[in-house]
Amino acid sequence: MQSPSRLSEHDALTLLRSGELELEGRLVDASNTTLRAFVSLDGVTVRCVYKPISGERPLWDFPDGTLAGREVSAYLVSAASGWDLVPPTLLREEGPLGPGMCQLWIDEPEAAQPLVGFVPASQLPTGWKRIASAQDEDGNPYSLAHADDPRLARLAVLDIVINNADRKGGHVLIGADDRVYGVDHGVTFNVEPKLRTVLWGWTGGGLPDDAVDVLGRLTGDLRNSLGGALREHLTGAEVARVRGRVRRLLESASFPEPGTDWPSVPWPPM
Numbered sequence: 690m691q692s693p694s695r696l697s698e699h700d701a702l703t704l705l706r707s708g709e710l711e712l713e714g715r716l717v718d719a720s721n722t723t724l725r726a727f728v729s730l731d732g733v734t735v736r737c738v739y740k741p742i743s744g745e746r747p748l749w750d751f752p753d754g755t756l757a758g759r760e761v762s763a764y765l766v767s768a769a770s771g772w773d774l775v776p777p778t779l780l781r782e783e784g785p786l787g788p789g790m791c792q793l794w795i796d797e798p799e800a801a802q803p804l805v806g807f808v809p810a811s812q813l814p815t816g817w818k819r820i821a822s823a824q825d826e827d828g829n830p831y832s833l834a835h836a837d838d839p840r841l842a843r844l845a846v847l848d849i850v851i852n853n854a855d856r857k858g859g860h861v862l863i864g865a866d867d868r869v870y871g872v873d874h875g876v877t878f879n880v881e882p883k884l885r886t887v888l889w890g891w892t893g894g895g896l897p898d899d900a901v902d903v904l905g906r907l908t909g910d911l912r913n914s915l916g917g918a919l920r921e922h923l924t925g926a927e928v929a930r931v932r933g934r935v936r937r938l939l940e941s942a943s944f945p946e947p948g949t950d951w952p953s954v955p956w957p958p959m
Contacts (some may be wrong), residue, residue, distance in 0.1 A: 696733075696735065696777075696793070698768070698773075698777055700733075701735075701776075701777035701793050702777050703730065704728050704729075704730050704733060704735060704737075705728060705737060705777060705778075705779050705781065705791040705792070705793065706779055706781060706791075707730055708728035708729050708730035708733075709728065709729050709730065710726045710727070710737075710739060710781075710784055710785060710791075711726055711727040711728075711729070712724055712725075712739070712785055713725045713726055713727060713736070716738075719873075720746055721740060721744055721745050721746050721756065721875065722740065722741055722743070722744020722745070722786070723738060723739075723740050723744075724738070724739045724740070724741075724786075725737075725738060725739075725794060726738075726739045728791070735793065735794065736793075736794035736796075737791050737792060737793055737794050738790075738791070738792045738793075738794055738872075739781070739784055739785075739786075739790070739791050740756070740757055740760070740789050740790040740792075740875075741757075741784060741785075741786035741787050741788070741789035742754050742756075742757050742787060742788050742789050742790075743786055743787045743789075744789075745757070745875075748876070750879060750881070750883075751875075751876060755922070756790075756875035756876070757780055757788070757789050757790035757875070758780060758921075758922030758923065759874060759875055759876070759877045759922065759923070760778055760790045760792065760873075760874045760875055761778050761779060761780050761922055762851070762874075762877070762878055762919050762922045762923055763775050763778070763847075763851050763853075763871075763874035763877050763878075764776070764777065764778035764779075764792075764874075765915060765918050765919060766847065766850060766851055766907070766915070766919075766931070767847060767871075769906070769907060769910045769915045770847065770903045770906075770907060771903060771906075772843050772847065772903065773868070774843060774844050774847050774869065774870060774871050775792075775847075775870065775871055775872070775874065776792050776793040776794075776795055776870055776872065777792065777793045778790060778791070778792040778793070779791055780922070792872065795862045795864045795870050795872070796864070796865060797862055797863055797864070797865075798863070798865055801863040802863075803858070803863075804835055804836040804838055804840075804841055804861060804863065804869065805834075805835040805836070805841075805858035805861050805887055805888070805959070806833075806834070806835075806858055806959065807823060807831045807832065807833055807834075807958075807959065808831065808832055809829070809830070809831055809832075810822065810830035810831055810832045811830075813832055813834055814834075814836070816837045817834045817835060817836055817837065817890075818834055818835055818837055818889075818890025818891070819832045819833075819834045819890075820832075820833045820834055820835065820889050820890060820954065821833040821954060821958075833858075833887060833954070833958050834890075835858070835887060835888060835890055837890065838869070839897055840868070840869035841869060841888055842888075842891055842896075842897045843897055843900070844856075844861065844869060844871050844888065845886065845888040845891060845944065846896060846897065846900050846904075846938070846944075847871065848871070848884065848886050848888065849884060849934060849938060849944070849945065850904075850907070850931060850934055850935055850938070851874065851877040851878055851931070852877055852878055852879055852882065852883055852884055852930070852931075852934065853874065853876070853877050853884060853885070853886060854876040854877065854879065854883040854884065854885050854955075855873065855875075855876045855885060856871070856885065856886035856887060856888060856955065857873075857887060857955050857957070857958060857959060858887050858958055858959040859959050860872050860873045878927045878930070878931065879927070880924075880926050880927055880930050882948055882950070882951065883951055884945075884947075884948065884951075884953070885951065885952055885953060885954060885955045886953070886954070886955070887954060887955070887958050887959075889947060889953065889954070891944040892944050892945070892946055892947065893943060893944060893946060894943060894944055895942060895943050895944075896938065896942055896943060896944065900938075901939065901942060904935050904938055904939050905939065907935050908932070908935055908936070908939070911928070911931060911932050911935065912932075916928055916932075919931065
């Protein structure tokens with residue numbers, strides 16, 4: 690089986706679009722039908738995540754049948770940014786359970802050290818940022834925290850742009866190529882502010898050094914090819930809100946404060 694890190698983006702998308710899907714099993718902790726599968730084409734086989742639209746659970750604040758398109762939209766914004774924080778993702782027209790989202794599966798090396806998690810309150814790793822306090826079942830104090838890592842900071846910027854309502858720690862992966870990836874972007878791009886994330890450590894601080902250039906490039910792309918690609922999956926109002934969020938980030942050049950009308954940290958956080 691081919692290592693995902695050795696595939697070019699073009700080859701990965703070709704595999705996901707045209708390869709033969711063989712279901713391997715279901716990820717039972719997911720709220721929507723989420724399946725791991727093998728996808729094979731021309732002698733190359735990799736794992737992928739397949740989320741059929743037919744298995745999406747209705748939500749009160751998102752139109753039915755749109756979550757797969759939102760996952761694809763998150764990938765499109767990530768790819769346009771040049772940060773490539775979302776694994777190759779597309780909307781596959783045919784699958785064992787009908788049309789759905791297909792995304793390259795990212796295997797985390799066993800030796801990979803988590804960048805987000807609960808740690809004993811007295812043992813916060815050097816350089817980590819505390820997000821919230823917690824206790825275990827015996828009353829021992831813990832902290833929800835994350836590393837002060839530029840790869841995570843870029844992911845935090847992406848989450849603001851796509852209005853991610855569910856950035857759990859378990860949705861942050863470290864690939865074999867030592868890159869950080871974000872996955873599970875079905876509840877994104879709402880027209881209402883819904884940012885919920887475990888990556889609040891830079892609140893009020895300046896954006897990463899390269900973020901201003903990236904956001905400026907997104908501004909132009911959203912008026913042209915990226916905006917057109919997003920409108921295949923999102924409403925015109927949702928795309929307009931993306932432009933607005935990018936504009937406000939550029940104007941402030943800093944990470945926003947958590948809102949007060951919406952829980953700022955997802956539950957469960959991990």
